Amino acid sequence: MKKNQIKDSINGIEFTEKTKRRILKGVCEKNNRKVTIRRIRTGVAVACMIAIFAIMNTMIGKPYNTEITVYAMNKEGKEQNIILPIGKEIVLKPLQTPVGYGYIFELDIPDNYRYESVPTDNAKNIFTVYQNGKYIYWIPNKQISGKIYSSANQELDTDEIPNIDECRFEIIIYNDRKIVLENKIVEFKLAENNCVAILKE
Amino acid sequence: MSDTFDENTVEYIFMKYGEMLYKICIVMLKNSHDAEDAVQDILIKYMIRKPVFDTGEHEKAWFIRVAINLCKDRLRFYNAHPQIDIETIKTTYSEESEDKRVLEALLNLPPKYREVLFLYYVEEYKCYEIGKILRITESAVKKRLERGRNLLKIEFRGESR
Numbered sequence: 001m002k003k004n005q006i007k008d009s010i011n012g013i014e015f016t017e018k019t020k021r022r023i024l025k026g027v028c029e030k031n032n033r034k035v036t037i038r039r040i041r042t043g044v045a046v047a048c049m050i051a052i053f054a055i056m057n058t059m060i061g062k063p064y065n066t067e068i069t070v071y072a073m074n075k076e077g078k079e080q081n082i083i084l085p086i087g088k089e090i091v092l093k094p095l096q097t098p099v100g101y102g103y104i105f106e107l108d109i110p111d112n113y114r115y116e117s118v119p120t121d122n123a124k125n126i127f128t129v130y131q132n133g134k135y136i137y138w139i140p141n142k143q144i145s146g147k148i149y150s151s152a153n154q155e156l157d158t159d160e161i162p163n164i165d166e167c168r169f170e171i172i173i174y175n176d177r178k179i180v181l182e183n184k185i186v187e188f189k190l191a192e193n194n195c196v197a198i199l200k201e
Numbered sequence: 202m203s204d205t206f207d208e209n210t211v212e213y214i215f216m217k218y219g220e221m222l223y224k225i226c227i228v229m230l231k232n233s234h235d236a237e238d239a240v241q242d243i244l245i246k247y248m249i250r251k252p253v254f255d256t257g258e259h260e261k262a263w264f265i266r267v268a269i270n271l272c273k274d275r276l277r278f279y280n281a282h283p284q285i286d287i288e289t290i291k292t293t294y295s296e297e298s299e300d301k302r303v304l305e306a307l308l309n310l311p312p313k314y315r316e317v318l319f320l321y322y323v324e325e326y327k328c329y330e331i332g333k334i335l336r337i338t339e340s341a342v343k344k345r346l347e348r349g350r351n352l353l354k355i356e357f358r359g360e361s362r
Contacts, residue, residue: 006322006353009304013227014291015220019237023219026241027211031248 066173066182070197071095071104081106084186084199092195099130102139103195105186109134112176117169120185129169138167138188166190211244218264221324225265228319229272231308233290239275243267262334265324269316269335276312306356314349321346 068084072092079095084105094102107115117129117136130137166189173182185200222243226236246267254260290308294300307315320326320334321342328346332339 004322005300005303006307006318009292009294009300009307010224010228010319010323012292012294012300012304013224014293015223016291019223019233020215020219023223023237023240023244024212024215026237027215027244030241030245034245034249 066171066184067108068171068184068186068199069106069108071106072195084197086199086201089196089198092197094195097137097139098132099137100139102137103188103197105136105138107134107136107171107173109173110176113173113181114178115171115173117171119167119169129167136171211248214247214264215240215244218261221261222264222268224323225268225316225319226272227290228308228315229269229312230275231290235275239268239271242271246271262330265320266334266336273312303353303357306353306359309356310349310352314345314352317342317345318349318353 069081070084070090070092071079071081073095074080074093075091077093082090082092084090092103095104097104109115115131117131119129130139166187168185168187171182171184171186172180173184175181183201187198187200189196219240222240223236226239227233230236230239243264247264252263254263290304292301292304307318310318316335317331320331321328326334328342329339331342335342
């Protein structure tokens with residue numbers, strides 16, 4: 001075997017013009033195919049991102065739709081619970097609550113969520129509304145079993161309670177990151193020992 | 202990467218290295234169709250990566266390394282998915298010539314000897330340069346060359362008989 005025979009044998013492999021054309025043509029075709037696949041992948045990726053964004057937006061960005069359930073007596077004197085509809089007046093009769101004779105409101109918020117009820121009417125800025133966990137108690141008369149406090153956190157004599165026949169407060173719901181998710185306004189009006197409640201957003 | 206196919210650049214590169222790459226791929230893959238396909242993939246890889254080279258030698262070494270790695274990947278695939286190869290590689294010399302028998306003996310060697318023998322005898326690289334291209338030590342290159350030559354002689358004698 002000659003010394004340069006390896007080189008000679010490999011150099012003798014044919015590399016024809018036909019082969020060259022075929023290779024170059026194949027490069028164009030493969031490149032076009034890759035471009036198409038890349039565009040499809042980009043499109044799919046963008047679609048996925050939009051879908052994820054939409055889902056995230058639905059889960060995080062959309063206001064949390066809190067339902068407020070009110071426990072009260074109906075006209076027949078039976079205890080009932082009603083989910084407060086938005087913008088519709090509901091007539092309620094008071095029932096016995098842990099803090100007196102009145103109404104119980106329950107908010108269906110997750111455990112790690114918080115809320116606060118803020119009176120929006122300064123003229124009647126008195127805590128007739130009690131919060132305990134997910135429950136809000138509104139005691140519209142003087143039959144209060146516990147103590148009540150003014151907005152300045154001063155204990156009030158129950159005799160000093162003005163005769164309240166109307167109350168309006170805002171419920172602000174926060175998530176676990178203290179981001180306000182929702183604001184709801186509940187108005188109460190007393191009329192002939194009944195209460196008319198209306199939920200506004 | 203831009204979507205435009207720069208035909209001039211690819212054609213220039215192909216004219217410069219096409220034959221060398223084709224022959225590396227033939228020696229490694231032992232099949233002209235696979236070799237053509239591999240050369241196309243090398244050129245596409247070049248277009249996608251758009252590597253910047255310091256020197257012409259650097260550029261050539263990059264193409265050789267990419268070609269060898271791509272062929273090795275394909276060989277791994279063929280080992281996992283065996284197929285019958287009925288193709289005879291077309292050569293300028295006759296079927297009965299000694300060159301043809303040398304080529305057949307060379308193609309019967311394991312790939313690690315084929316690549317070293319190709320780079321040493323055909324591309325005329327030094328052992329340390331081959332080591333840099335293949336990312337192995339110079340002594341490993343020398344050992345492979347020695348063993349490759351011995352195996353080639355054995356194969357050639359076997360082919361001759």
